[in-house]
Amino acid sequence: MxxxxxxxxxxxxxxxxxxxxxxxxxxxxxxxxxxxxxxxxxxxxxxxxxxxxxxxxxxxxxxxxxxxxxxxxxxxxxxxxxxxxxxxxxxxxxxxxxxxxxxxxxxxxxxxxxxxxxxxxxxxxxxxxxxxxxxxxxxxxxxxxxxxxxxxxxxxxxxxxxxxxxxxxxxxxxxxxxxxxxxxxxxxxxxxxxxxxxxxxxxxxxxxxxxxxxxxxxxxxxxxxxxxxxxxxxxxxxxxxxxxxxxxxxxxxxxxxxxxxxxxxxxRVPKPSSEEKCLVIYDGGITGSEETLEFDAQHTFKVDEVMEVSAELANILRCSRFASEFTFQPPGAPSSPCCAKPQAVSSNPFELMEQLGSATLSPNTGGCCGAQESCCK
Incomplete structure (x- = not known):
């Protein structure tokens, strides 16, 4: 390299x-x-x-x-x-x-x-x-x-x-x-x-x-x-x-x-065994993040809300100290159109910086309910 x-x-x-x-x-x-x-x-x-x-x-x-x-x-x-x-x-x-x-x-x-x-x-x-x-x-x-x-x-x-x-x-x-x-x-x-x-x-x-x-x-x-x-x-x-x-x-x-x-x-986690997207639910047990967990720029988990995540992120959550904080749907479970999706923000920090400066990023805007409420209970 x-x-x-x-x-x-x-x-x-x-x-x-x-x-x-x-x-x-x-x-x-x-x-x-x-x-x-x-x-x-x-x-x-x-x-x-x-x-x-x-x-x-x-x-x-x-x-x-x-x-x-x-x-x-x-x-x-x-x-x-x-x-x-x-x-x-x-x-x-x-x-x-x-x-x-x-x-x-x-x-x-x-x-x-x-x-x-x-x-x-x-x-x-x-x-x-x-x-x-x-x-x-x-x-x-x-x-x-x-x-x-x-x-x-x-x-x-x-x-x-x-x-x-x-x-x-x-x-x-x-x-x-x-x-x-x-x-x-x-x-x-x-x-x-x-x-x-x-x-x-x-x-x-x-x-x-x-x-x-x-x-x-x-x-x-x-x-x-x-x-x-x-x-x-x-x-x-x-x-x-x-x-x-x-x-x-x-x-x-x-x-x-x-x-x-x-x-x-x-x-430090093993590579996921599958590339299938997964459905996860945050249970709300983390101090300071009882209602929402802002995991990264793309993913803000709300308590009891179903979110679709990549196979890699599901593997991270399942294999790390966060395992007990989430409920995992079985692999291949059908995704509802109501489930929250990751935010459409850039992985480039320079582009993310501009997005943070030009707009207020709302969590889960990809879901059918937007950032206001969840229909995936």
């Missing part, structure tokens, strides 16, 4: 790692020091339970947060979670509250200064959350080398990452290592920066552009191919937000290239 995943003409890996450590450990002291808006908030509204969890994070930890979206997968209770490139630990402490005392969060980062902030506030957060013992720990290491960092194979239910994969000089190794440490049925749920096409070497070798999460951005189509090569399911696009560059010098270097912050979810 010819792409910019591991481009050999770029700087050596050690040099890139060193530059990133310096940028995030020394040059950036808060998010106000960033030169672009690559660290943009999620395009989707933040649920109340997540806002409450974010409010429980110490301000010093939040001040050193440089993420580009919101990485809060659903159905997290008692899960083992790994945060790739955890930085100061904001997302770890947020998710600590959602997995509960019986769950566990591990954050890994290569930047000692960021980890020092994260570790400083472990006791503070455990006392605040009322936990008898910490359910969070932090590991120094590289996201391309999880085995060397001592992370166990097939151990994690969910892996998250927030605007970090683009900073790696070897995206292939990152996804392979993520796949290795996930359990069967596990999920990689991450926000990152993507480019509208493959980037030239002068952009990829620029220190500031790399540090600002643009120089190392993948072309979004390369992510799809890479996921398949590693063994993941097809990446499912959740949401996307525009990235702008207001620095004249950097803007000139990037002339003709566009960037977007996008959230994808990838699953």
């Amino acid at each position: 010819s792409n910019n995943l591991d481009k050999k003409s770029c700087k050596p890996y050690d040099s890139i790692h060193s530059d990133v450590k310096e940028y995030y450990g020394k040059r950036l002291q808060s998010s106000s020091d960033l030169k672009t808006n690559a660290c943009v908030p999620s395009a989707k509204p933040i649920p109340a339970y997540v806002r409450k969890a974010l409010a429980g994070v110490h301000p010093d930890v939040t001040a050193r947060y440089y993420g580009c979206g919101l990485v809060v997968p659903e159905s997290m209770e008692a899960s083992r979670v790994l945060d790739l490139g955890c930085g100061s630990g904001r997302d770890c402490y947020m998710l600590s509250q959602l997995v509960g005392e019986t769950g566990h969060i591990t954050g890994i980062d290569m930047t000692e200064d960021q980890l020092a902030v994260a570790r400083k506030y472990i006791d503070y957060h455990m006392q605040k959350f009322g936990y008898k013992k910490p359910n969070v720990d932090f590991v120094q290491g590289y996201i391309e080398a999880l085995q060397e960092a001592g992370l166990q194979e097939g151990f994690y239910d969910v892996i998250i990452s927030n605007c970090v994969v683009n900073l790696s000089p070897d995206k292939t190794k990152v996804l392979r290592e993520a796949y290795r440490v996930l359990k069967d049925g596990g999920e990689l749920y991450f926000s990152d920066v993507y480019s509208s096409s493959r980037l030239p070497e002068d952009v990829m070798s620029h220190k500031v552009l790399w540090g600002e999460c643009l120089g190392g951005a993948l072309w979004w189509e390369d992510l799809i191919q890479l996921a398949h090569d590693v063994g993941f399911s097809t990446p499912r696009l959740v949401t996307a937000s525009v990235i702008t560059v207001e620095n004249p010098e950097l803007e000139k270097l990037l002339d003709g290239y566009k960037f977007v912050s996008a959230t994808y979810r990838l699953f």
Whole structure:
């Protein structure tokens, strides 16, 4: 595969790692020091339970947060979670509250200064959350080398990452290592920066552009191919937000290239045995999604409503932690014209971004009842 995943003409890996450590450990002291808006908030509204969890994070930890979206997968209770490139630990402490005392969060980062902030506030957060013992720990290491960092194979239910994969000089190794440490049925749920096409070497070798999460951005189509090569399911696009560059010098270097912050979810599940579409019903048991579950940009499940899904998505739901949250119709069951259909939105994050900006996307508009009510009870 010819792409910019591991481009050999770029700087050596050690040099890139060193530059990133310096940028995030020394040059950036808060998010106000960033030169672009690559660290943009999620395009989707933040649920109340997540806002409450974010409010429980110490301000010093939040001040050193440089993420580009919101990485809060659903159905997290008692899960083992790994945060790739955890930085100061904001997302770890947020998710600590959602997995509960019986769950566990591990954050890994290569930047000692960021980890020092994260570790400083472990006791503070455990006392605040009322936990008898910490359910969070932090590991120094590289996201391309999880085995060397001592992370166990097939151990994690969910892996998250927030605007970090683009900073790696070897995206292939990152996804392979993520796949290795996930359990069967596990999920990689991450926000990152993507480019509208493959980037030239002068952009990829620029220190500031790399540090600002643009120089190392993948072309979004390369992510799809890479996921398949590693063994993941097809990446499912959740949401996307525009990235702008207001620095004249950097803007000139990037002339003709566009960037977007996008959230994808990838699953470690076997390939479906059939290509037949399936009918599923969401039972409504997920905290924060009691009435509707916004699984991705195409699929918003309503409680007790029949929805037609692809064989691949049905397989994902059946083989992952979501299995107990859905009722599955037998394969080949006849589809009613009243059943909800996936939304007709693009899998291209740049096109989705325009759709999100130009219209309010209503769930299940493909069904005979539209978004207002369901006749499939």
